[in-house]
Structures are given as structure tokens and as C-alpha cells.
Amino acid sequence: MSDSPNIAVVRRLYDSKGDPAVAGQIMAPDIVWDITPGFPGGGVYHGFDSVVNDFFGPLFGRFEAFYPVGEEFHADGDHVIALGHYQGETKTGEEFQVRFIHLWTVRDGKLAHLRQAADSLVVDRALNG
Template identity: 80%
Template structure:
């Protein structure tokens, strides 16, 4: 895939704001989802079902809204680096913005791996005081 085609797949994921249908279309069934320790649900998840049920399910359960906003994208073959922020509102009504960097690997036009780094302290303070 060209750099612009791989970036388009990543952008589509962000633009969907967590739409389950889009998530299922753009993610490989065997995706590896690596989330920074200290971030809610931090750890490594293997497979689309685990990402959706074990990571997104508990995370989204703590927020009224929560989604990633991609701001800058850099492609290099099957790799895309995305800089952006998470935007959310907790169940108690507190708004939060948390910066992230996502390192994506694509395979056969689908998201096959995510390595995330984010400011986990900001989100921890919003969720846990």
C-alpha cells in the first residue's frame, strides 16, 4: 500500500469515533493492541474480539463519550505514526483531553498492530481523583 492509502485506513478509524462497524472493517482479526501501562486497561490485547470486549468495553463504560482525534499522520510503507488526543467526558461530567502517539502497523490493508503512548497521569486523575 502507498503511504497515503495506509494513512487513509488510520484516518477512517479515527473519523468513525469508535463505530463498531468501522472498527470491524479496518482491524485485522488478529490485531495486537498494546496500551501504555497506567492507562485504563493498559496492557496487550490479542485479537479483535479482545480489543472490543476486554479493552473498549470497560473503557467506554467509564465515560459518556470517549474517542481519539488524529491530528498529524506520517506514513512509511505499512507503518503510520499518528499524533493526537483523546477527547472524553466521564460519567460524572468531567471533560478530559489526553495527548497520544499511536504507532500503527498495517497488513493487507488492515490495522494489524497498535503501540500506544499516552499521558496516563491526566486520565488517571480525571477518573480516580
């Protein structure tokens, strides 16, 4: 069975491993990016520029590698639930995997809203010992 168009756009982000060029193509300019408190950079970001500069800029500065791996996708109308894990490596060489659940809202073929929940304790321990 093939993916729905909304699952396909969400999968595209994961398959790109966070490629900024792909993100710029598939994220709405007014995207809302809601990251669970306690996660590095946790908070709510409004707009693509804020997501890139205020969330991803500092986040990527803390890691040698950090990207999401989507494992399971479920769609209901404009919403897509993605289950998966973050694959990461700190600047000190500590590798880790962290499970996540992402709830996406897709509007006009673009990612318009993300609500994330992840195990921030695993990330904290990898960063801080």
C-alpha cells in the same frame, strides 16, 4: 497532497470516532493492541474480539464519551504514526483531553498492530479526582 492508502485506513478509524462497525471492517482479526501501562485497561490484547470485549467494553463503561482525534499522520511503508488527543468525558461530567502517539502497522489494508503511548495521569485525575 492525498493520503497514502495506509494513512487513509488509519484516518478512517479516527474519523469514525470509534464506531464498532468501522472498526470491524478495518481491523485485522488477529490485531495486536498494545496500550501503555497505567492507562485505563493498559496491557496487550490479542485479536479483534479481545480488543472489543476486554479493552473497549470496560473502557467505555467508565466514560460518557471517549474518542481519539487524529491531528497529524506520517507514513513509512507499513507503519503509520498518528499524533493526536483523546477527547473524553467521565460519567461525573469531568471533561478532558489527553495527548497520544499511536504507531500503527497496516497489513493488507487492515490495522494489524497498535502501539499506544498517552498521558495516563490526566485520565486518572479525570476519573479519580
